[in-house]
Amino acid sequence: MEATIKENVFKTIGEHLSDEECEAFSELPFQKSYARKTIIADEGKVCKYVYFITKGAAYSYYINEDGDKNVIQFAIEGHWITDQYSFFSGKKGIFMIETLEDCEMLVFSKESIDNLCRGSHRIEHFFRILVQNAFAALQYRLTKTNSETAESRYLEFAELYPHFLNRIPQYLIASYLGIRPQSLSRIRKELSEK
Amino acid sequence: MEATIKENVFKTIGEHLSDEECEAFSELPFQKSYARKTIIADEGKVCKYVYFITKGAAYSYYINEDGDKNVIQFAIEGHWITDQYSFFSGKKGIFMIETLEDCEMLVFSKESIDNLCRGSHRIEHFFRILVQNAFAALQYRLTKTNSETAESRYLEFAELYPHFLNRIPQYLIASYLGIRPQSLSRIRKELSEK
DNA sequence: CGATTACGTTCACATAGGTTAAGAAATGAC
DNA sequence: GTCATTTCTTAACCTATGTGAACGTAATCG
Numbered sequence: 001m002e003a004t005i006k007e008n009v010f011k012t013i014g015e016h017l018s019d020e021e022c023e024a025f026s027e028l029p030f031q032k033s034y035a036r037k038t039i040i041a042d043e044g045k046v047c048k049y050v051y052f053i054t055k056g057a058a059y060s061y062y063i064n065e066d067g068d069k070n071v072i073q074f075a076i077e078g079h080w081i082t083d084q085y086s087f088f089s090g091k092k093g094i095f096m097i098e099t100l101e102d103c104e105m106l107v108f109s110k111e112s113i114d115n116l117c118r119g120s121h122r123i124e125h126f127f128r129i130l131v132q133n134a135f136a137a138l139q140y141r142l143t144k145t146n147s148e149t150a151e152s153r154y155l156e157f158a159e160l161y162p163h164f165l166n167r168i169p170q171y172l173i174a175s176y177l178g179i180r181p182q183s184l185s186r187i188r189k190e191l192s193e194k
Numbered sequence: 195m196e197a198t199i200k201e202n203v204f205k206t207i208g209e210h211l212s213d214e215e216c217e218a219f220s221e222l223p224f225q226k227s228y229a230r231k232t233i234i235a236d237e238g239k240v241c242k243y244v245y246f247i248t249k250g251a252a253y254s255y256y257i258n259e260d261g262d263k264n265v266i267q268f269a270i271e272g273h274w275i276t277d278q279y280s281f282f283s284g285k286k287g288i289f290m291i292e293t294l295e296d297c298e299m300l301v302f303s304k305e306s307i308d309n310l311c312r313g314s315h316r317i318e319h320f321f322r323i324l325v326q327n328a329f330a331a332l333q334y335r336l337t338k339t340n341s342e343t344a345e346s347r348y349l350e351f352a353e354l355y356p357h358f359l360n361r362i363p364q365y366l367i368a369s370y371l372g373i374r375p376q377s378l379s380r381i382r383k384e385l386s387e388k
Numbered sequence: 389c390g391a392t393t394a395c396g397t398t399c400a401c402a403t404a405g406g407t408t409a410a411g412a413a414a415t416g417a418c
Numbered sequence: 419g420t421c422a423t424t425t426c427t428t429a430a431c432c433t434a435t436g437t438g439a440a441c442g443t444a445a446t447c448g
Contacts, residue, residue, distance in 0.1 A: 062337055070341045072333060085330035088323075094334070117322070121315040128311070128322040129282075135329045136279035139266060140288070142336050143256055146372035147264045150405070169425065178340035183405055185427050344435070364396065377435055379397055 008054050008078065009106070021120050028112035034058075034103045041097035046090060047083035049107045051075075056103030057167055060095045061175070071176040074100075074164060080130070100168065150179045151187050202248055202272065203300070215314050222306035228252075228297045235291035240284060241277035243301050245269075250297030251361055254289045255369070265370040268294075268358060274324070294362065344373045345381050 009025070017025065029052070034040055041047045043062060051058070053075055060072045060081055072095055075081040086093035087110060108116075117124040144153055154177055158165055164173070174184035203219070211219065223246070228234055235241045237256060245252070247269055254266045254275060266289055269275040280287035281304060302310075311318040338347055348371055352359055358367070368378035 064341050068341065070337055072337060084326065084333060088326055088330065117319065121318060124315060124318050124322060125311065128318060128325065131322065131325045131329055132278065132282055135325055135332065136282065138329065138332050138336065139278060142332065142339065143264055143266060145336065145339050146369075147258050147262065171425065175340075179404095180406060181426075182407080182428085186405085189427080363394090365394095373434095374436060375396075376398085376437080380435085383397080 009052055011078075017120075017122060017126070021122055024119060025116060025123065028116060029106040029108045032105050032107050034099045034105065036099055036102050038099045038103075039096060040099065040105075041083055041086075041093060041095065043093050043096050045093055047086035047093040047095075047097075049109055050080060050082040050087060050113060051097070052080050052106040052108070053077055054104045054106060056099060056101040056105075058097060058099045058103060059168075059172060060097045062095045069172075069175055071172050074161075074168060074172075074176065076164075076167070100172075145178060150177055150183060151191070153177050154184065154187055155191075203246055205272075211314075211316060211320070215316055218313060219310060219317060222310060223300040223302045226299050226301050228293045228299065230293055230296050232293045232297075233290060234293065234299075235277055235280075235287060235289065237287050237290050239287055241280035241287040241289075241291075243303055244274060244276040244281060244307060245291070246274050246300040246302070247271055248298045248300060250299075251294040252291060252297060253294060253362075253366060254291045256289045263366075263369055265366050268355075268362060268366075268370065270358075270361070294366075339372060344371055344377060345385070347371050348378065348381055349385075 031054075034056075040051065040058070041049070041060075055077055057074065057076045058081055059074045060083065061069050062072065063069055073081060081097055083093045083095040083097065085091070086095070090110070113127070117127060144156065148156075154173075157173065157177065170184055171181035174181045177184065179187075225248075228250075234245065234252070235243070235254075249271055251268065251270045252275055253268045254277065255263050256266065257263055267275060275291055277287045277289040277291065279285070280289070284304070307321070311321060338350065342350075348367075351367065351371060364378055365375040368375045371378065373381075
């Protein structure tokens with residue numbers, strides 16, 4: 001288990017923890033399997049866990065007043081996923097999290113993250129850097145959303161996450177890009193005609 | 195100075211530091227004034243500082259290939275502003291930061307943030323929480339950008355930041371919302387006719 | 389103070405992407 | 419394998435926002 005944590009979790013930011021810290025880390029999460037299309041966090045309920053995916057794929061989304069699904073984030077092996085807002089505030093969630101494939105996850109409760117961070121400065125540091133990088137990436141994504149056409153956002157997505165294209169249904173990619181499935185289909189057609 | 199830091203900086207997340215920690219914190223930044231319309235961080239150069247605004251207003255933006263300005267963030271008294279990506283990675287910046295009004299700022303270098311965090315677990319914790327909250331807010335903003343009309347985004351902006359409406363030129367608000375100044379003008383006209 | 393520039397408004401027209409609807413293709417259940 | 423369901427594609431039409439240009443007013447600066 002320690003090896004799994006060390007390999008999977010810590011390589012995600014390339015920091016090294018001592019064996020002791022690593023052990024503290026590895027005692028806290030529990031491992032869990034979820035079947036494909038399982039909802040693991042539900043809008044309106046408090047999101048009590050952070051999930052680190054060791055196998056499979058999942059995504060988070062929210063549903064607006066019109067009933068449209070809006071994809072926030074995709075996550076595959078080596079990625080973290082949660083409803084940040086709900087998880088950290090303890091207030092009711094705004095996002096759903098659902099598996100796309102059968103998944104293996106490491107599940108961390110808020111208490112375990114808090115204990116880990118309280119108990120080890122370096123683990124707290126690890127999480128700070130993790131969130132910081134996520135923030136910078138999200139800021140970049142927002143600028144693109146605000147200033148580029150759907151076509152160029154799709155091209156950038158395809159370049160950035162080529163392995164997602166085969167694994168994730170197109171209508172979810174469309175939603176992630178902020179457009180309708182029909183529009184993505186049209187864009188793909190135009191691109192293939194060029 | 196300690197009082198200023200304690201009052202200004204720490205009230206922003208409602209955590210309390212010991213006097214000792216507070217003192218460590220207050221020794222590191224320097225205070226600086228900037229005139230209106232001063233560019234304090236420049237795209238293409240490394241962004242070496244995090245700014246905490248104690249007076250005035252500023253904003254960050256980037257300029258795309260077509261030469262359009264794209265506003266990322268507004269910041270007034272009590273807010274932090276920086277080019278996160280550049281600041282933390284040490285790579286060349288992607289955003290500009292410019293003052294909107296004459297400003298007073300507390301300026302933190304990367305070394306000072308790193309030293310503060312290394313030297314005090316609680317300060318590291320402070321910054322983790324700070325970034326976490328910013329991340330959750332940004333994620334929420336992105337979902338709105340992806341799924342709502344410009345009109346409803348404007349209404350939400352006006353409700354969330356009523357004090358910004360008077361202080362910030364409309365063409366910058368338009369850019370923040372991802373639309374053109376003419377479109378915002380049209381939207382405002384339609385709203386006033388309702 | 390007047391000159392100049394920056395900002396906001398309006399309008400006519402263009403276009404990206406949304407909508408609705410239908411059918412084709414792929415996937416999954418039995 | 420067959421049937422049902424989910425996903426993808428296409429097309430005709432619609433709407434929100436972009437574009438370019440003109441004009442008025444407010445802010446800024448000499």
